[in-house]
Amino acid sequence: MNKTVTFRIWRGDAKGGEFVNYTTEITEGLVVLDVIHKIQATQANDMACRWNCKAGKCGSCSAEINGIPKLMCMTRMDTLNTDKIITVEPMRAFPSIRDLVTDVSWNFRVKTKIKKFNPRKPDAADGTWRMMQEDVDRVQEFRKCIECFLCQDVCHVLRDHHKHDEFIGPRFLVYTAALEMHPLDTEDRLPELKQSQGIGFCNITKCCTKVCPEHITITDNAIIPLKERVVDEYYDPLGWLWKKIRPQG
Amino acid sequence: MATNYETHEYDVLVIGAGGAGLRAAIEASAAGVKVGLICKSLLGKAHTVMAEGGMAAAMGNVDDRDSWKVHFADTMRGGQYVNNWRMAELHAKEAPQRVHELEAWGAVFDRTKEGKISQRNFGGHRYPRLAHVGDRTGLELIRTLQDHGIHQGISVHMEYTIVSLLKDGDRVVGAFGYDRERGRFRIFKAKAVVVCTGGLGRAYAVTSNSWEGTGDGVSLAYHAGAELLDMEFIQFHPTGMIWPPSVKGILVTESVRGEGGVLRNKDGKRFMYDDVPENYKSQTSTDPEEGWRYTQNDKNAKRPPELLTRDHVARCINREVKAGRGSPHGGVFLDIAWIKEKIPNSAEHIKKKIPSMYHQFMQLANLDITKEPMEVGPTTHYAMGGIRVNGETQATNIPGLFAAGECAAGLHGANRLGGNSLSDLIVFGKRAGEYAAKYAKENSAGKINDAQIEAAYKEAIEPFERPAGGGSEGPYQVQYDLQNMMQANVGIVRLQNEMEFALAGIEKLKARAAKVAVQGHLEYNPGWHTAIDLKHLLTISEAITLCSIDRKESRGGHFREDFPNKDPEAQKYNSVISKSADGSMKLRREPIPAMREDLKQVIEEMK
Numbered sequence: 001m002n003k004t005v006t007f008r009i010w011r012g013d014a015k016g017g018e019f020v021n022y023t024t025e026i027t028e029g030l031v032v033l034d035v036i037h038k039i040q041a042t043q044a045n046d047m048a049c050r051w052n053c054k055a056g057k058c059g060s061c062s063a064e065i066n067g068i069p070k071l072m073c074m075t076r077m078d079t080l081n082t083d084k085i086i087t088v089e090p091m092r093a094f095p096s097i098r099d100l101v102t103d104v105s106w107n108f109r110v111k112t113k114i115k116k117f118n119p120r121k122p123d124a125a126d127g128t129w130r131m132m133q134e135d136v137d138r139v140q141e142f143r144k145c146i147e148c149f150l151c152q153d154v155c156h157v158l159r160d161h162h163k164h165d166e167f168i169g170p171r172f173l174v175y176t177a178a179l180e181m182h183p184l185d186t187e188d189r190l191p192e193l194k195q196s197q198g199i200g201f202c203n204i205t206k207c208c209t210k211v212c213p214e215h216i217t218i219t220d221n222a223i224i225p226l227k228e229r230v231v232d233e234y235y236d237p238l239g240w241l242w243k244k245i246r247p248q249g
Numbered sequence: 250m251a252t253n254y255e256t257h258e259y260d261v262l263v264i265g266a267g268g269a270g271l272r273a274a275i276e277a278s279a280a281g282v283k284v285g286l287i288c289k290s291l292l293g294k295a296h297t298v299m300a301e302g303g304m305a306a307a308m309g310n311v312d313d314r315d316s317w318k319v320h321f322a323d324t325m326r327g328g329q330y331v332n333n334w335r336m337a338e339l340h341a342k343e344a345p346q347r348v349h350e351l352e353a354w355g356a357v358f359d360r361t362k363e364g365k366i367s368q369r370n371f372g373g374h375r376y377p378r379l380a381h382v383g384d385r386t387g388l389e390l391i392r393t394l395q396d397h398g399i400h401q402g403i404s405v406h407m408e409y410t411i412v413s414l415l416k417d418g419d420r421v422v423g424a425f426g427y428d429r430e431r432g433r434f435r436i437f438k439a440k441a442v443v444v445c446t447g448g449l450g451r452a453y454a455v456t457s458n459s460w461e462g463t464g465d466g467v468s469l470a471y472h473a474g475a476e477l478l479d480m481e482f483i484q485f486h487p488t489g490m491i492w493p494p495s496v497k498g499i500l501v502t503e504s505v506r507g508e509g510g511v512l513r514n515k516d517g518k519r520f521m522y523d524d525v526p527e528n529y530k531s532q533t534s535t536d537p538e539e540g541w542r543y544t545q546n547d548k549n550a551k552r553p554p555e556l557l558t559r560d561h562v563a564r565c566i567n568r569e570v571k572a573g574r575g576s577p578h579g580g581v582f583l584d585i586a587w588i589k590e591k592i593p594n595s596a597e598h599i600k601k602k603i604p605s606m607y608h609q610f611m612q613l614a615n616l617d618i619t620k621e622p623m624e625v626g627p628t629t630h631y632a633m634g635g636i637r638v639n640g641e642t643q644a645t646n647i648p649g650l651f652a653a654g655e656c657a658a659g660l661h662g663a664n665r666l667g668g669n670s671l672s673d674l675i676v677f678g679k680r681a682g683e684y685a686a687k688y689a690k691e692n693s694a695g696k697i698n699d700a701q702i703e704a705a706y707k708e709a710i711e712p713f714e715r716p717a718g719g720g721s722e723g724p725y726q727v728q729y730d731l732q733n734m735m736q737a738n739v740g741i742v743r744l745q746n747e748m749e750f751a752l753a754g755i756e757k758l759k760a761r762a763a764k765v766a767v768q769g770h771l772e773y774n775p776g777w778h779t780a781i782d783l784k785h786l787l788t789i790s791e792a793i794t795l796c797s798i799d800r801k802e803s804r805g806g807h808f809r810e811d812f813p814n815k816d817p818e819a820q821k822y823n824s825v826i827s828k829s830a831d832g833s834m835k836l837r838r839e840p841i842p843a844m845r846e847d848l849k850q851v852i853e854e855m856k
Contacts, residue, residue: 013772029493031613041725045776046769050291052459055499055609057388058294074612097430098773105407108292108399116400117355128349130364136357140382143357143389147293182355 002027005082010089013098026077033061033072048099059148063100064089069150069211091153104149110168114176119184135183142178144214151208157201167198170208170218177222194230254436259285260689262439264411267295268674269654270445271394276682278401282689288407289461293395296447296459300387301502302371303379304671306344310365312548315376317341322855327373327558328662329805330820334844335640336660340676347675348380356393358382370507372556373666384502384603390671413705414473415697421473421650422695425705432771434706438697440689443681444470444652452790453629454736457489457500463782464789466656470636475645477826478658481796482633482806484665485741487562489628492578496613498628503667506555508602509544510585514574521554524565529557560664560806563627567741580626586619627741633661633806643681653681663805712767712780721766724780731758731786739794743809748798755791795836796824
């Protein structure tokens with residue numbers, strides 16, 4: 001069944017921009033990204049939009065649809081009220097490049113500052129390790145992340161308070177949690193988490209968990225356990241005393 | 250003048266940042282040379298993320314009868330013996346080490362009960378062989394390489410497109426391209442260049458490939474003088490989504506069948522039992538009960554016919570649809586929900602084993618695969634052919650130019666087995682990085698030729714200078730027309746006259762592409778990028794069509810209705826494409842070198 005819809009799309013770049021309305025016809029079974037592509041091919045050849053897999057696996061087409069951070073490729077048109085104008089704008093927590101494309105390079109820089117995976121010695125003579133499935137389930141949940149950065153976009157510490165220099169955001173707390181909870185890893189990342197990476201800024205509003213397209217329970221499973229580890233390490237008076245007086249070596 | 254462009258200098262430049270490119274970059278930087286890495290998209294978004302099922306490596310964790318010999322024989326049988334046997338040997342021998350290496354870099358594979366890396370069944374593999382992480386193994390691979398690679402001192406250039414390889418005499422000495430964000434052109438000087446640009450599915454209308462899969466590397470290498478091999482062998486994956494229309498072509502992983510999913514026509518019949526090829530009969534069950542046991546890792550059971558090789562399954566689906574026995578939207582049914590008869594909490598089991606398929610259908614088609622069957626049909630998935638390389642070093646016939654991964658040819662012959670792609674990336678990505686670094690250490694930097702750069706620049710920005718209207722058109726319509734033509738005429742079932750029609754059509758489209766006009770600016774302009782990709786799409790389409798017309802038999806991914814059988818004589822050669830002095834594309838048949846005696850014996854033993 002064909003239907004006419006109007007998209008209100010933000011067009012512009014770092015210097016500024018405006019919303020432009022595009023009216024087009026849609027057929028059954030489309031997602032928002034299809035409609036963007038149709039407008040691009042027929043009305044606005046130069047409209048910038050980042051996308052790759054169109055199957056919710058690469059995390060490239062993040063945008064704000066009617067104000068909610070989502071993947072355009074996984075938002076079916078029949079989940080939106082097409083009688084009203086549909087607003088599509090870029091992620092607002094990152095600088096604009098053009099139209100729907102934002103500069104997410106900060107995320108890539110943050111990741112390089114987190115200490116890399118550092119495994120214990122192999123368990124078997126042939127250089128391999130043994131891990132039980134139940135011990136890796138949690139880490140596998142975190143490793144589902146497709147780096148769409150929607151959690152970073154919605155996080156008020158970044159979006160509203162612009163703490164990009166002091167806080168790494170939910171994506172990289174999940175990344176750190178995956179490393180810290182990896183059964184083979186021997187590294188300690190708690191000092192940075194507490195200081196330069198600013199885990200204390202998160203006040204667990206869980207907005208990140210709500211927008212995660214991979215349904216990772218970011219706050220409960222990753223951030224809160226990391227906060228607990230930091231608290232145990234630095235703010236537990238009995239633990240502090242024990243570390244001072246325990247026999248060394 | 251060329252001096253106006255910012256220049257980056259590297260020892261090794263890797264073009265493409267999927268599994269093969271990342272692995273090559275890691276290996277080269279570990280060898281102590283300066284490495285640049287070009288990503289067409291953002292780092293970690295390459296099409297490798299779409300790989301679902303797993304990576305094949307004969308570790309023998311689930312079935313200790315497995316060994317490199319069985320893997321080698323399976324790969325050759327699947328490729329119908331036109332593979333580069335040396336590559337198939339190295340691949341089978343080295344894949345286990347490469348997988349273990351990933352674990353050392355932080356990959357978290359699914360486990361066996363003993364805590365080892367688990368392995369699953371897949372089409373054409375005799376034993377459970379695919380290391381996997383649910384059905385998102387490609388994401389695990391690319392993220393592991395990415396997270397390891399960013400600490401290696403590799404210079405990463407994201408969202409760059411290469412428009413031309415630069416040459417000094419016969420040798421490749423760099424590349425010229427632009428950044429998508431701003432449209433600024435850059436020179437990349439390099440002592441060695443590794444092309445790892447992946448696939449070319451975008452030459453077809455129905456494909457599992459993303460917009461990036463336009464065969465850039467194959468075309469760049471060809472225009473720089475490299476030979477292409479076996480371009481007729483295109484894999485049409487049997488199970489792509491077909492409904493709703495917007496998702497047509499998106500992959501439905503073979504793991505659905507590996508975990509017990511079955512194919513049925515509209516009459517509910519498991520049609521795969523009707524047609525089992527002779528050379529697979531001894532390995533294939535005739536009893537559905539035995540087939541089910543096979544998917545549940547019963548070592549004594551034979552595989553169900555749904556797990557025959559992809560080329561065969563795709564053709565059987567095609568046949569059912571053409572005979573009017575298809576599903577409502579022109580495919581067949583793939584049913585995993587039926588396993589509720591066998592497993593008590595089957596819904597949870599399915600969500601655990603193939604979670605992203607569950608979400609993909611739930612979100613895109615509003616269909617619960619734990620309750621209802623999916624509708625699926627063939628989709629253009631993978632190019633077995635590509636740049637011709639030396640099996641050990643991944644060097645092309647052009648000094649300084651290497652290639653690995655999907656854009657390189659040889660390993661898979663006429664048909665790739667599922668799971669052999671991810672292992673291909675890490676085995677030959679590593680080798681390409683190693684030998685490119687060696688080449689860079691042994692050779693000094695070449696000279697960059699300004700005239701070449703200016704010509705490439707002029708060609709790239711020409712679409713802006715053509716006035717809109719007056720005989721010119723936008724790039725999208727040309728692209729659509731090419732895709733539809735290739736789909737209809739050089740697709741899953743091929744005929745001489747249709748392919749000749751396509752070959753003539755390509756010439757007409759070339760003329761249209763030369764007049765394409767784009768508007769706007771250089772910054773992140775998708776219309777312009779599409780115009781640039783057209784050259785690559787047309788080049789590879791011509792190569793595919795030429796090779797397909799020439800091979801007068803059916804083998805693997807190349808099926809001809811007018812020559813439906815295999816010709817034993819045609820098993821003795823590969824198709825080789827090269828660019829002649831006058832710029833035209835020429836094709837020759839080249840004999841396949843005789844296989845080493847010990848490998849022949851392996852194949853005999855495994856029959």
